[in-house]
Amino acid sequence: MKLVTGVIQPHRLDDVKSALEAAGIRGMTVSEASGYGRQKGHTEVYRGAEYTVDLVPKVRVEVLVADEDAPTVVDVVVKAAQTGRIGDGKVWTTSLDDVVRVRTGEHGDAAL
Amino acid sequence: MKLVTGVIQPHRLDDVKSALEAAGIRGMTVSEASGYGRQKGHTEVYRGAEYTVDLVPKVRVEVLVADEDAPTVVDVVVKAAQTGRIGDGKVWTTSLDDVVRVRTGEHGDAAL
Amino acid sequence: MKLVTGVIQPHRLDDVKSALEAAGIRGMTVSEASGYGRQKGHTEVYRGAEYTVDLVPKVRVEVLVADEDAPTVVDVVVKAAQTGRIGDGKVWTTSLDDVVRVRTGEHGDAAL
Amino acid sequence: MEFELDSGNTAWMIMASSLVLLMTPGLAFFYGGMVRGKSVLNMMMMSFSAIGVAGLIWVLYGYSMTFGTDIGGIIGNPADYFGLAIPDSESLMAAVGVPATVAAGFQATFAIITVALISGAIADRAKFGTWLVFAAIWVTIVYIPMAHMVWGGGLLGADGITSALSVPIDFAGGTVVHINAGAAGLALALLLGRRKGFGREPIRPHNLPFVMLGAALLWFGWFGFNAGSEFAADGTAGRAWINTLVATGVAMLAWLATEKFRDGHATSLGAASGVVAGLVAITPAAAAVDTYGSIAIGAVAGVLCALAVGLKYRFGYDDSLDVVGVHLVGGLVGTVLIGFFATDNAEQFGVWYPEGALNGLFYGGGFTQLLTQIIVAVVAVVFSFVVTYLIGLALKVTMGWRVSEDVEVGGIDSAVHGETAYESIQQGSVIKEIRA
């Protein structure tokens, strides 16, 4: 099994979710993250002291998939998250030794 | 070394922690996450506009372990997190190239 | 490509960021985490009921790098995050099958 | 006439003024909690800045332009009391022994809150500079004339356009404050257009306890608003106080019942909204109706406003925080229902009865008072909407009203005010520059 991880713009989350559903992926795990990269942050001033906030809000999306589905899922996520502007983020794939569904204890693809 | 990652019900965190301790695992990293899957979310209404909130609160647990301990740890986490109801979550294992303990710079199993 | 993940003391984040920049790494993803390990937590009391809070605040740093850079990056992060006191955290490396830059769809090292 | 100080009435009016002033920060929380975390500061700034802008205008020419010698039934003479140089003998509240400074202060707080109310219609997307300019112009050519017309002996007063019928009743500001702000909010909502994702994406309140806090401070302050409008500490002020308690509580329950019945959930946002709807509706009627009248007004306002907040989706105007649904509708409910419930039974209920006014339809007064109330309400709506629309239009083509879509999506707080409301992991790393 593979784990496809995407770090994307928060406002693209809904589209990614819908796109995955459309692609028949019934689950994912989402968490908040902050990104640092080419995308500029903003400036804040408190009583005359100015800071550059170079971390920008991102959302992490993790999808567990069967090996053969990985490329498609990567594709789906990339397409759905893309705005074409700096800061769109990254998507990467990792190989897993095993996946278990806690509720049933099922292993492997059956756990997805 | 392996990384065992579990996405579980928040209210099971304590039991998982205790179970790991019982199994002699002295460390873990925890973070907040939201899950999307079979488990139903809830409905919210604000001045007549109704939304379905399909993300449900989850907790991510990450445990670094020596290769040989991985299966046991997976087992321990699964058992401790299990309620048998939809939404219990997933546990997966990844192989790592290396682990370092920041404090000492130790590598490999010594770092755990 | 590799993914270097570090779980470090929150107040070391800035130094890690600068150190990575110095080492020519132009991006990273940061998220909040809580750690459990040798480091002691603190005690809280609410109307006479006392709890031990054994989770301590940590920050997760994730850096995608080309295979050859991985060791250096691990080094850089470890050095920058080190205070020499219990609780400094861990840094680990995972191999990735692929990385994609969402904005352009570029694959592999080009995506970093 | 010699001025004779009444320390009791004065004590009450100083407190009432303080209470009404507190309503504007209260509104900042009521509104601020309702928007998303990325624009709460901007929302609160629109209210706070209104205190500065409207307050300054008021003490310079505002008071005088409202209560100075009548000019054409539209405004008062700005020169009469410019800079609040008012001998106590000419105090607006001289008859009850309240000094000029206190009277002027009390009235100032009404101008302030009325402007602030409008900001709810343009949440998350308005340029702060344009807002400041709008506030100044609006107070001058909409609020002041309206206040003069109703309370300064102008066209909507006793000897105004309805003089052939009856004396209009607006005890504490149903027309001047709520219908006025509501109609103005509608005009701006139409001019500014919708926020990105309006009616499609969920734009939920980021902090409901803040909304509750705002509602609580508004309610508390409103006792000064309504009971203070008696200008004295007496039984009529007490009646206004009681009605401000009961009509509001009933409106809250009515809103909750409507939600429970329609949506299956009685929400805290509904409770807070019901509170404000009830306060708005009872405002013009505060001392003009008895216990039963206030219960009826509260119930009707709670149900109607709970339904009215949905209209913006049906008609597609983004009145973001429902200034129309709550203040315009609530203000109309109260103003019109006076025509049904006005009573002169002062003996038993301590109600107030303006010279020449008539009982409401249900109290044996026939249709005349009702008709009077409707006429005044309609004129107020039209005047406020038209003039506000013209001001807004002028600002749209000159300064512009909307921030860029990027700013709207990224958050108006950080882009416009250079701040974020709450601390988070996304924080400056090192101080870049200290301007000292």
Add this chain to the structure above:
Amino acid sequence: MEFELDSGNTAWMIMASSLVLLMTPGLAFFYGGMVRGKSVLNMMMMSFSAIGVAGLIWVLYGYSMTFGTDIGGIIGNPADYFGLAIPDSESLMAAVGVPATVAAGFQATFAIITVALISGAIADRAKFGTWLVFAAIWVTIVYIPMAHMVWGGGLLGADGITSALSVPIDFAGGTVVHINAGAAGLALALLLGRRKGFGREPIRPHNLPFVMLGAALLWFGWFGFNAGSEFAADGTAGRAWINTLVATGVAMLAWLATEKFRDGHATSLGAASGVVAGLVAITPAAAAVDTYGSIAIGAVAGVLCALAVGLKYRFGYDDSLDVVGVHLVGGLVGTVLIGFFATDNAEQFGVWYPEGALNGLFYGGGFTQLLTQIIVAVVAVVFSFVVTYLIGLALKVTMGWRVSEDVEVGGIDSAVHGETAYESIQQGSVIKEIRA
């Protein structure tokens, strides 16, 4: 007797009424901050809804049933002033020139806060509908009789069961409000049973600044509660004000000292709790003791309540937010200590001294007043506990009190009210339906 208005006393009583009303939203924050983030809205709704329910009942028959012609020493005649039709000459505060509407309004706020106080005992787990019904019944058959018995010339008043001994002293509501709410809270806590994880899992306050805010608003409002109970703006009101400042501050320090000594930490929750404990304890004694008496009462209340909040763990009843530990215990402390500290030294300290009452034990009055106070306190505890238990039981078997365990674990806010208090990443994706 002819009614003669005193604008000063009336000004103060209108303000005092407003202050006391603010206490209920203040309580919503005091309680709301103490629960977990998933049930803060439900907690606040129990307080806000109490304003609507108790307020409505009060203006219809509540006031009359409390202060109308005595019926068997238990209640007043509901018909006398139904709907608050009260001529000023019959105003409860006619003697000091305060109109009937103002007097009725002031008393309404006491009924409201008393009901709201009880909700702290059943946090996180009560059905909202059952709460609303309970509130209505409880005000009617527990609060009103108690208030009549103590203040309406009933069994716990001057000519009541203790008439052979002395006149009971309850200046601002130690028995009527705090002992009453505390005993009722205990009854409900026992009836509803414990929350999942009680005494085992940490159930920590989700927002301590909100608790501090609540404590601050309660303290502020309490000046109206205590000093307002004089019904006039005079030196005795001033004494009540001073004691409400000092006893409260001392109780806060005493609670903090107790914590520091026992737990090693002086907490902000302790400070806020000490403030409320002090306010509760000084309530019945507010104008009946001098500076030293109020310091003593504050110190004793701070220490005893800090210890008492632990009892629920020892005896295993889940009085979630310590209505018993703070209000019942604090109310008893104040009511009983009057028996030690009551003084008639009005000349020097501006204290109030009810006709026929005696000095406390430490002020040369012997044991009589102490005995009187104890009797009244015991009767109040028993009456309130028993009747409340019966009401609660009836509701348990009919409507039911508890939400399901799933709802309790998942959060009562989202399940019952269809809301969550704060914005988060878990948010609706698209609007499913708009009901307009």
Add this chain to the structure above:
Amino acid sequence: MEFELDSGNTAWMIMASSLVLLMTPGLAFFYGGMVRGKSVLNMMMMSFSAIGVAGLIWVLYGYSMTFGTDIGGIIGNPADYFGLAIPDSESLMAAVGVPATVAAGFQATFAIITVALISGAIADRAKFGTWLVFAAIWVTIVYIPMAHMVWGGGLLGADGITSALSVPIDFAGGTVVHINAGAAGLALALLLGRRKGFGREPIRPHNLPFVMLGAALLWFGWFGFNAGSEFAADGTAGRAWINTLVATGVAMLAWLATEKFRDGHATSLGAASGVVAGLVAITPAAAAVDTYGSIAIGAVAGVLCALAVGLKYRFGYDDSLDVVGVHLVGGLVGTVLIGFFATDNAEQFGVWYPEGALNGLFYGGGFTQLLTQIIVAVVAVVFSFVVTYLIGLALKVTMGWRVSEDVEVGGIDSAVHGETAYESIQQGSVIKEIRA
């Protein structure tokens, strides 16, 4: 002289006292929102505890030591009214018919807020125990003497060191409260030293809406502070009220303009800070200047304080929340500008004019009043700074002031108070021990 009660003035003074007391919790939010989430509780505790400590001292010997028979122009006799045993005939406000208990209560709230203000200079790093001891000593040997010197007929009063020139004007406490707290804050900031990362790492406010809430409660309470300082409900109180509205609003706009011009952003923190700066500056002048004077004072205060908050970076003292930049500078601005704007035009503006004082420079009074004001201000700064520094030094070598660096980095709330302000995933797992 026989005491004759004026219920109106008394009603106002009871309310004013309540308003001023509310300022201290308001300050807890103003300050608490400005610090990081890990030390907000400690920040709030410093304010709340001040109510307990200063309040207790006040009722025991504080009032008497301030307003008792003069001893050497420095203090009053502590024995005169120990424990607040004051016959009404000797009430500080007997002349206007306000009873002794009310007068004592009003004055208590001033002592309390003044101590609390200082805490802003030592945020995030002070031992709580040392703070409590400091508060007690400081009230006794700094606040009380200063208050006596200015208001108790001492060296800074009418017959004081400036008697040869003119009568100093400090209507509501520019010297006694703000210059005093500001100079004390500077002394402690120097003694305690800088926080880790000061001037390098961003130390941003963790919750700006709380800062706005604090500013709002301060403003609301300040009406009691300034208008209450008239001791009566009359036109002069009204003037103080108006000036407290206008100067404050203008200061807010001026601060925002300064920021916009210098930093490119008008911030909400700036708005809240401008509000407080304006309130501070108008305090001594509240009833001594007309509408134009208050506008000028507000504008100057807004600009100067906005610039002054940067000084701590330039000179490297960590006055964490700008007690110096806002209260010392603002207090000086107000106190000195009186010398330019003081006017005796009571007829038109209802201003107050102390027997023997002179008009300001711009109002034809020449330089005398200006000189008088400057002398008083300088003496106040020196006295407060020196004595406070000595107290702070004594505590530094005995109890110690700073918590360990680990505690500072980890958060003073959890280490010192055993609490964290907000619920989070980092929570206790199981209850370790219940102390009951």
